[in-house]
Amino acid sequence: MAESYAVGIDLGGTKVLAGVINTKTGELLGTSKKKTKQASEQHQILKRLSGVIEESIELSGIEPEQVKAIGVGVAGMVDRERGILLSGVNIGANNLKIAEPLSAHYGVPVKIGNDVEVATLGEMHFGAGKKCDNFVCVFVGTGIGSGIVNRGKIYHGASGTAGEIGHTVLYPDGRPCNCGGLGCLEAYASRLAIAKQVMAGITRGHATSVVADIDENKGLIRSRAISQALEQGDKLVTRAVEEAAKHLGTGLASVVNFYNPERIILGGGLVEEVELYFDIAVNELMHRALPIPSRSLTVKKAKLGDYAGIIGAAMLTERNGV
Ligand SMILES: [Zn+2]
Structure with a gap:
């Protein structure tokens, strides 16, 4: 069975964490973390996301072409269909398009979910909810x-x-x-x-x-x-x-x-x-x-502690909710 990799991101009010996940096994291959500032300009938030995506891939040891999807968990209310952060009080951004610009830039499907949802997905696939x-x-x-x-x-x-x-x-x-x-x-x-x-x-x-x-x-x-x-x-x-x-x-x-x-x-x-x-x-x-x-x-x-969010975010494109 061919291995499959995705990048999962946890975008919170104080930090953004990303990791490359083997979506078959849940193994975490490389992570990157940056501090976030409140009320950043929208393009700065996207730039920061690109920064952690690229660094985590570099540290993971896989080739960028092997990444098949990107998932982003955000602290706030999201429009899952359109991939938009509707209201992120802690992040200081509203109506921020996340999925479309990232998907256009990296050429892979991008899904977003809220932070609790992705942590739950992580536990469901590879943690205490298996x-x-x-x-x-x-x-x-x-x-x-x-x-x-x-x-x-x-x-x-x-x-x-x-x-x-x-x-x-x-x-x-x-x-x-x-x-x-x-x-x-x-x-x-x-x-x-x-x-x-x-x-x-x-x-x-x-x-x-x-x-x-x-x-x-x-x-x-x-x-x-x-x-x-x-x-x-x-x-x-x-x-x-x-x-x-x-x-x-x-x-x-x-x-x-x-x-x-x-x-x-x-x-x-x-x-x-x-x-x-x-x-x-x-x-x-x-x-x-x-x-x-x-x-x-x-x-x-x-079971997954601080990594539940990025592991679950990486699984967003695998299985959708109802
Ligand atoms: Zn209340």
Whole structure:
């Protein structure tokens, strides 16, 4: 069987990462990473994409002619048919044509998808979703997003935004959320929610070891700092993590009751680095979900880490969603 290669790109708000992938085996042959700046000119974004495409091919050891396709995962709302980034708040670009100029330049098919969708595709083909046709991949970061796989394909929904699990409402009059709503899961279970709880505790005079680890401007704390604080028995951080994880498990129970997936895959730094968060979330999920759908459910951690996006993006031209 002839080998087949594609370039996968993960275009985010702070960095752009590309890699050459063997689309038969999922093997990653060469990667390239560059920082991105907010509100770049459109041609600068495309130039940066070309830069990482060419560097990753060079480092991969294959010939440029062997690349059969390019896939781009973007943090934002996309028009998959026309290959346009409609709205990318973190990237600082709207209505940016991506597929057409890249396809014209490199002479191969180019597809785009959103970042959560491509990470889910990566897990589906080569990670924790292998050999599973019906699952939900939930990624916990500063926000919470998910990809839905139905009958082996990504389910996009009527207008392409399916999977916004972070904005399911837990409390009608709850905490304000970045989406403008109140009481969303994301405002209780994300890394940002944990940081906010810790900062509120500090303001109330509680002692904690993570004061220096919090980026006050962004209201963020790294997953690694959280896991270290837990190891040291930091009560404030422990409480914040426990509370966030219980909320995630509660949200996931609704997903299980509603969708009856075969598998839930949890990814993102918090899940990977903070064992307590994962354990409590799974416990709460199993405790709350209805007995019959939870009996057939398995929960796994995502396998591909930071590379899920580029591996999945490289698979965009292989299999489309519904
Ligand atoms: Zn929200």
